[in-house]
Amino acid sequence: MxxxxxxxxxxxxxxxxxIKPPMYSVAIIPITMGTAVAFAETNRFHxxxxxxxxxxxILIIAWLNLSNDVFDSETGIDKxxxxxxxxxxxxxxxxxxISNLLLGLGILGIISxxxxxxxxxxxxxxxxxxxxxxxxxxxxxxxxxxxxGEIICFVTFGPLAIAAAYYSQAKTFSLMGLAASAIxxxxxxxxxxxxxxxxxxxxxxxxxRSPIVRMGTARGSQVLAWSTASLFAFTVLFVLLRVFPVxxxxxxxxxxxxxxxxxxxxxxxxxxxxxxxxxFLAVNLHFVSGILxxxxxxxxxxx
Ligand SMILES: C/C(=C\COP(=O)(O)OP(=O)(O)O)CCC[C@H](C)CCC[C@H](C)CCCC(C)C
Ligand SMILES: O=C(O)C1=CC(=O)c2ccccc2C1=O
Numbered sequence: 046m047x048x049x050x051x052x053x054x055x056x057x058x059x060x061x062x063x064i065k066p067p068m069y070s071v072a073i074i075p076i077t078m079g080t081a082v083a084f085a086e087t088n089r090f091h092x093x094x095x096x097x098x099x100x101x102x103i104l105i106i107a108w109l110n111l112s113n114d115v116f117d118s119e120t121g122i123d124k125x126x127x128x129x130x131x132x133x134x135x136x137x138x139x140x141x142x143i144s145n146l147l148l149g150l151g152i153l154g155i156i157s158x159x160x161x162x163x164x165x166x167x168x169x170x171x172x173x174x175x176x177x178x179x180x181x182x183x184x185x186x187x188x189x190x191x192x193x194g195e196i197i198c199f200v201t202f203g204p205l206a207i208a209a210a211y212y213s214q215a216k217t218f219s220l221m222g223l224a225a226s227a228i229x230x231x232x233x234x235x236x237x238x239x240x241x242x243x244x245x246x247x248x249x250x251x252x253x254r255s256p257i258v259r260m261g262t263a264r265g266s267q268v269l270a271w272s273t274a275s276l277f278a279f280t281v282l283f284v285l286l287r288v289f290p291v292x293x294x295x296x297x298x299x300x301x302x303x304x305x306x307x308x309x310x311x312x313x314x315x316x317x318x319x320x321x322x323x324x325f326l327a328v329n330l331h332f333v334s335g336i337l338x339x340x341x342x343x344x345x346x347x348x
Contacts, residue, residue: 062128065110067328071233072102074335075202078229079210081339082222085290085346087215094158094213098167101154102206104147105171109178111144116182120190122251148175158213166216170209174201190253195234203230221342224288228279228296228338232331235272236324238265239306242314243321262314270307276334277303293341299334306330 076098084090111130117123118131131137152171159168177197180186188197207226208218241248241257242265248255257265280296283289306326313319 056133059128059133063114063130063133067325067332068110068236069103069106070328070332070335071202071236072106073099074233074331074339075206075226075229076102076210078225078335078339078342079207079212079222080214081342082207082219082225083211083214085342086219086221088346089214091214094161097154097158097161098210098213101151101158101171104151104154105175105178108144108148108151108175109182111140111147112179113182115141115144116184116187119184120187120251120253122247122253125247162213162216164216167209167213170205170212174205174209177201177205189255190251192254192256192259194237195256198234198237199230202233203227221288224279224283225338225342228276229331229335231272231279232276232327232334235269236327236331238269238272239310239323239327241265242310242323243317245317262320266307266310266314269310273303273307273330280338290341290345292344293338295337295341295344296334298337299330302326302330302333 076095080090080095080098114123114129114131115137117126118129118137123129123132126132130140134140152168152175155168155171159165178201181189181194181197188194203226204223207222207229211217211219211222238256241255242262244255245258245262248258256268260268277297277300280289280293284291284294306323306329309326310320310323313323
């Protein structure tokens with residue numbers, strides 16, 4: 046009896062690790078940021094569009110993660126990964142079609158925004174994001190295997206996703222939105238960068254040349270420190286250039302999380318079992334810094 050409940054518990058843990066609930070913040074933050082900057086500049090908030098976009102973005106991230114397990118099962122890179130949905134179900138075809146269904150539903154959500162706006166711009170940008178997301182992991186491209194994931198991640202979750210969210214509210218684009226997207230693109234790419242530290246051996250064996258495989262974990266930890274510091278440096282720069290309001294300095298509230306992430310990786314970069322949690326420290330930093338920055342745009346309008 047006790048053994049059965051132990052097995053149930055560890056299986057539940059594996060499923061939770063496979064579904065990765067905290068990772069869905071990568072859907073929430075760019076949509077919230079684009080909407081917050083649009084509100085700061087136009088004093089308007091289209092609630093129904095915001096929630097439709099949020100739901101669609103969550104479905105698209107679910108597609109991204111399930112299809113990642115499907116494509117990775119084909120290259121053998123996930124053969125030691127118990128928390129892969131394909132390994133847990135043993136049914137690659139089922140996972141593949143569920144992922145396609147989620148993508149279809151997500152795109153339907155975006156079509157509903159295009160219909161409400163009578164404008165196809167948001168749909169066009171999101172389709173481009175999905176195509177780039179596919180090129181990261183799907184055949185014949187698999188650009189992530191060449192170490193190009195961070196660049197694709199920056200462009201899609203930064204300038205593209207935030208421009209789409211801004212446009213869905215304001216039907217135009219903005220410089221302030223572009224500047225904010227540099228910070229969010231960077232903090233999202235930091236998550237992906239951190240996800241490679243513990244996987245060097247499996248990546249090498251499968252021929253994946255992730256940035257950490259290319260530069261080594263020690264240099265990787267230095268690059269992480271500089272990239273993390275640049276989130277705060279760029280915010281100060283944009284405030285000095287008067288692109289951002291002074292209230293966006295609220296982002297400094299996330300400094301302890303940044304410090305924790307950088308120290309953890311500096312101390313444990315070459316210990317896969319310990320360093321693996323850095324991905325979730327990076328998710329925390331991305332979420333809290335993103336929310337504080339968004340608040341920095343919204344508060345001057347509300348107070
Ligand atoms: C699935 C992703 C990373 C996992 O990579 P990896 O195979 O190394 O990880 P595992 O060890 O867990 O197997 C994320 C990749 C992100 C990609 C570069 C860009 C995706 C773009 C999205 C489709 C954009 C969605 C925008 C939305 C918010 C409108
Ligand atoms: O599973 C992962 O490692 C990631 C999943 C994911 O959706 C994502 C999105 C944006 C940046 C990084 C990541 C991951 O690392």
